[in-house]
Amino acid sequence: MVSEKVTSNDVARLAGVSQSAVSRFFTPGTSVSKRTAEKIKAAADELGYRPNVLARSLITGKSRIIGLVVAYLENYFYPDVVERLSRLLQDKGYHVLVFISSLAADKVEEITQEILDYQVDGIVLASANMSSELAARCHASGVPIVLFNRLQDDEKLSAVTSDNRGGGRMLALHLVETGRRRIAYIAGFEGASTQRDRERGFREGLDEAGQALFARDVGNFRYEEAQAAARRLFAAPEAERPDAVFVCNDHMAFAVMDVLRFELNLTIPGDVAVVGFDDVPPARWPSYNLTTIRQSVDDMVAETVATLLSAIEGDVSPARRVCLPGALVVRGSSQPAKPI
Template sequence: MTVNVKDVAAAAGVSAGTVSNALNHPERVAPETVERVRRAIRDLGYVRNDAARQLRAGRSRSVGLIVLDMRNPFYADVARGADARAEQDGLSVLVSDSARDGERERRLVDLFAEQRASGVIATPLTGDLEHFERLAERGVPVVLVDHEGDSDGLSTVSVDDRKGGRLATEHLLARGCTRIAFVGGPSGLRQVRDRFEGARAAASAAGAALERVEIDDLTVRHGRAAGEALLRRPTGRRPDGIFAANDLVAVGLLQALTMTGGVRVPDDVALVGYDDIDFAASTVVPLTSVRQPAELLGATAIELLAQSPGEHVRFEPQVVVRATA
C-alpha cells in the first residue's frame, strides 16, 4: 500500500499542512512537532513525490553539468567540487559529457531545460554561446567553466590559461632550455589556443625558439605518439624542453621518452604538463605541472548559479615543480 501525506499526518497527530511545513520549512514548525513527523515518516516508510513537488515549483533540485571530455580527470575534479558544494544547498549534480561534439552539447542543453534543471554549468566547446544564452533568457541560470567572460547574461569561472602557458614556458627557459616544443591540439579548442599563446609570448620575450607540435586529441595515446615522433629525429633536432597542453598528453610523452627512447628526463628533455591532476605526482618521474584549482572551479560555479547573471571569476594558475622540469 502506498503511504501518503495524510497517513503521515494521522500518525503524527498533525495536519497535512504541518507535515508539508515540517519537510519543506522546518523553521516554521516547533522542533518537537518536526521530530514527531520525521518519526512517523520513518515508521511508515513514507517517500515523498519529489517529482510532483518540483513540477509545482517549476524547477528541479538538480543542476546539469556538461563537460568536454569525461576521460580527463580534470573534469572529474571539477564535478567533485561542484557536487560537494551543491550538497550543502540540497542540490544534486547530473554530469554529462559533450565529447567535444557541438550538436551533442546543444542536445544536452535542451535536455536539462526539459528536465527543469535549477541551473546549468558547462565547459563550452566553442565561442558560439547562443544556446546557453537562450537558456539564460528563459530564466535558467548558466555558468560557464574554463571560459573567459564575454556575455552579460552568462556567468563564468576560469583560470588564466595564457598566464599558465607563459609560466610553464618561463619555467623551462629558467632551466636553460633553448629548443622548446608545445605539444597539444586540436588548435580549435580555446584552452589549447590560449596556452600556446602564453607560451609563444614567453618564448618571444626571451628570444627563444618555440615549435608547435599539433596532435588530434588531448590523450595519453596521442601524447605518446608525439613523443615517439620526436624521438625519431636526430638528437640535435629534438627539443630540450616540452610544454604539454595537459597532463594526459604529458604522461604519454613521458612514456615515450623514458620507456622507449632511453631519454633522461629532465637531463636531456625537461617536461611540463598542465592541470596538475591527481596522478601527476605519481608518474614514473613525478610530473611538473601548471595547477588549475579544479574542485574550486566546480564549487564556485555552483555558488555563481545563485547570484545575478554576468558575474566573472578568474583564478590564477601556478607551476607545481616536481622531477620532470
C-alpha cells in the first residue's frame, strides 16, 4: 500500500502554524521567526516532509536553478571550477544543473536551448563558445548569461576572464630571459578567445624581446592532439627543433612533456623548456614541476556569481567585463639549460 504524500498543510497542522509560514520557511530569500522555524523544522522532520521545488517554482516564477555549461572535464581546471561555482551558488540558495557540451558553437546552441526548457534563472557558460544569435535569444527570454573564462564580441554578454593576453606576454619574456632562442607555441582550440588572447600576448612578448615565433602547431585543448603536435614539432634534428615551447594550457603541456621525455628521450628543461597556463594541481607535482600562469579561480568564481545574481535580481546595468590578473609561477620545467 502506497502511503499518502505529506503536504505543507500537514506540516502546518502538526507545527501549529499557518501554511504560508511553512511556505516561507522553505523558500530561499524569505524568513520566519526563530521559534516558528524550530516548530516547522521539527514537524517536517517528524513527518518526513520535503518541499516540491518544481511546484514552488511555478508559484514564485523562480526555479532557483542555474545552468552551467562546460565543454569538457578532462582538463583539471574545469572540475575545480564546477565544484567552486556549485558550492558558492548553493550557499546563495541556488541549485546547479551541469550540461556537457563541446567547444563548437553549434553544439552549445543545442545544449543551451535544452537548458532554457528547464526554466533556469541564469546560465554560466564555461569553456565553450556561444553564437551571437543564441545569445540574442537568451537575452530576449530574460535569462541572464555570464561567460566564464571566455569572451564574445556581443556587448550584451557579461564575462569574467583572466588576463590571458598579459599571461602570454609574461611567459614569452620569461623564456627569453632564460636564454631560449627557438621558442615554439602549441595552440588550443582556434575558436576560443582564451587561445587567441594567450597567443597574441605571447607573440607580443617575443616581439618586445626582439624574437619571432620559431614554430607553431595545434593541440585543440586535447591530450592526444597535443601529443601529436609535440611529435611533429620535435621530429627535426636538434639544431632545427625548438628549445622551448609554450603550450596553451597545462592539460596539453602534460601531454607534451610526456612525449618529450618518454618517447623522444629529451630532457626538461635541459633540451627543452616547457611552460603552460592555468596552474592546475598536477603542475605542482614533482613529476611535472611546470612553470605556468596561475589563474585566480576563487576571484573568478566570486565575480561570476556576483554578476549573475545581480542580473537575476533585476540589475539592468550594462554587461560587465571583468579581467583578473594572473601570476607567473616559475618551476623547474623552464630553468636555464646552462648559464647565460
